[in-house]
Amino acid sequence: MTGTYGWLCSACRSWRETHHHVDACRTCGQQVALDDQGSCRLCRKTRSLLAHDLGKRTSVVGLADANRHGQQLFFAGMWHREGHGTRPYIKKTVPPDLSLLQPVRYQQLVLWQLPRDLESGLRLGFPPPPDPAREAAWRQFIREFSHQHGWGINVTERTQRAIRMLLGMQDTPGAAIRASDVLPMSRIRHPVRPVLDVLAAAGMLADDRIPAVVRWFTVQTSTLPDEMRRELTVWFDIARKGSTIPPRFRPRSERTVRTQLSFALPTLRSWAHEHTSLREIGRNDVLAALPPSGAPRSCTLQGLRSIFRVLKARQLTFVNPTARISVPNPHPQAPGPIDLSALRAALDSEDPTRVALAALLAFHAVRIRQLCALRLADLRDGRLHVEDRVIPLAVPVRLRLTAYLTCRQRAWPNTANPHLFIHYRNANTTSAVTPYWIGKRLGMSAQSIRQDRILDEAHASNGDVRLICDLFGLSVAGAYRYTATVDRPGIADYETAP
Numbered sequence: 410m411t412g413t414y415g416w417l418c419s420a421c422r423s424w425r426e427t428h429h430h431v432d433a434c435r436t437c438g439q440q441v442a443l444d445d446q447g448s449c450r451l452c453r454k455t456r457s458l459l460a461h462d463l464g465k466r467t468s469v470v471g472l473a474d475a476n477r478h479g480q481q482l483f484f485a486g487m488w489h490r491e492g493h494g495t496r497p498y499i500k501k502t503v504p505p506d507l508s509l510l511q512p513v514r515y516q517q518l519v520l521w522q523l524p525r526d527l528e529s530g531l532r533l534g535f536p537p538p539p540d541p542a543r544e545a546a547w548r549q550f551i552r553e554f555s556h557q558h559g560w561g562i563n564v565t566e567r568t569q570r571a572i573r574m575l576l577g578m579q580d581t582p583g584a585a586i587r588a589s590d591v592l593p594m595s596r597i598r599h600p601v602r603p604v605l606d607v608l609a610a611a612g613m614l615a616d617d618r619i620p621a622v623v624r625w626f627t628v629q630t631s632t633l634p635d636e637m638r639r640e641l642t643v644w645f646d647i648a649r650k651g652s653t654i655p656p657r658f659r660p661r662s663e664r665t666v667r668t669q670l671s672f673a674l675p676t677l678r679s680w681a682h683e684h685t686s687l688r689e690i691g692r693n694d695v696l697a698a699l700p701p702s703g704a705p706r707s708c709t710l711q712g713l714r715s716i717f718r719v720l721k722a723r724q725l726t727f728v729n730p731t732a733r734i735s736v737p738n739p740h741p742q743a744p745g746p747i748d749l750s751a752l753r754a755a756l757d758s759e760d761p762t763r764v765a766l767a768a769l770l771a772f773h774a775v776r777i778r779q780l781c782a783l784r785l786a787d788l789r790d791g792r793l794h795v796e797d798r799v800i801p802l803a804v805p806v807r808l809r810l811t812a813y814l815t816c817r818q819r820a821w822p823n824t825a826n827p828h829l830f831i832h833y834r835n836a837n838t839t840s841a842v843t844p845y846w847i848g849k850r851l852g853m854s855a856q857s858i859r860q861d862r863i864l865d866e867a868h869a870s871n872g873d874v875r876l877i878c879d880l881f882g883l884s885v886a887g888a889y890r891y892t893a894t895v896d897r898p899g900i901a902d903y904e905t906a907p
Contacts (some may be wrong), residue, residue: 524593641716824836
């Protein structure tokens with residue numbers, strides 16, 4: 410404010426230029442410029458401030474009620490309770506500095522880590538990012554990332570809005586954003602996966618999520634005694650991460666760790682009624698706990714052996730009670746029959762995705778993990794290139810894949826996902842589908858379709874092991890499971906000869 414304009418701010422000067430009628434305000438009685446309703450600017454601003462504090466719209470708050478207990482004076486441009494005023498101007502001709510998207514080396518500690526009330530933030534407004542230059546860099550990075558991955562306008566704008574909210578709520582401006590702060594954004598209908606992908610691509614994601622297998626382990630062992638649970642935790646950590654301390658262990662996949670613990674859990678829970686530690690378990694206890702025979706006996710011993718081998722190496726048990734216990738491998742069982750009516754319904758479905766999945770399984774018995782990892786480039790010249798194998802596609806499979814590819818192009822023309830099978834959730838990413846999605850889309854077990862196809866070929870070829878291995882990429886031991894169900898004519902005649 411300067412004397413040139415009578416010591417008036419630009420807002421008051423604009424008010425007087427717009428409203429020429431000067432009279433007594435019907436609310437406060439001052440002789441000032443009034444609007445059409447007979448109110449002055451100070452009374453209207455006082456009502457707006459009260460409505461902002463109550464989280465209501467201005468139209469539902471009366472002028473008389475808002476000014477009954479006095480009026481709040483304010484400096485020009487600072488009547489908002491947040492006190493941030495006008496946002497700093499950023500010159501649009503200067504490109505944003507993407508080098509700002511680097512986490513700072515310090516961290517502002519907080520006394521209490523309180524949960525964020527995101528619903529109140531939507532109602533009252535989120536605090537703006539403290540650094541406008543960093544916000545501009547984020548907007549530019551998101552625009553480039555969305556263009557590369559074929560995002561729509563809606564996903565791009567909602568991701569930018571979510572990033573802006575997260576920047577304003579940070580305790581340490583410029584620090585990496587934690588994944589645990591991103592996940593609650595789904596409560597206010599903001600995308601989570603695109604935000605995590607953007608943060609990870611920029612190197613600004615602090616992934617503090619607990620892996621699913623760790624949560625599963627905690628739930629499964631919660632009823633065991635404390636000492637037994639601590640011993641299992643040692644095995645669990647070494648099995649997942651490995652150990653470089655002699656005796657060394659190679660890390661196992663999460664699926665293997667979960668399977669081995671699942672085999673051993675029934676026995677561990679039965680021991681927990683009488684024992685508090687695995688040090689108390691002897692050879693006789695293991696023999697008494699093993700099932701009588703077959704696959705259950707072999708699987709249970711496999712899980713217990715994995716646990717006790719690690720505990721003995723770490724000197725947490727005196728002996729390995731599973732040592733020198735021999736269990737013969739169970740005879741491989743033939744796959745069970747499938748519901749052919751359900752398979753025919755999948756092959757003749759109106760869903761192109763379901764039809765393509767069923768055709769690849771029913772005609773060529775492609776492995777489930779290979780179906781998930783298939784890329785568009787693997788399908789060329791009427792052949793499917795899977796790892797080190799080339800599969801000539803049958804004519805019905807080609808027709809169904811062509812219909813699926815047409816539907817895929819129509820639904821997601823700009824997607825950057827290179828995988829053959831996608832859906833609405835991973836079309837904006839580059840991740841593959843999951844086996845669970847394949848089974849849910851088919852409406853039946855995908856593995857049962859594959860096994861039935863191999864079994865049918867084994868009977869059609871009179872148990873030719875070499876042919877089964879070449880067609881489906883099986884090992885000799887894997888193919889024997891199917892060829893063992895074939896009654897070869899020569900062997901049958903020999904057994905029935907006098």
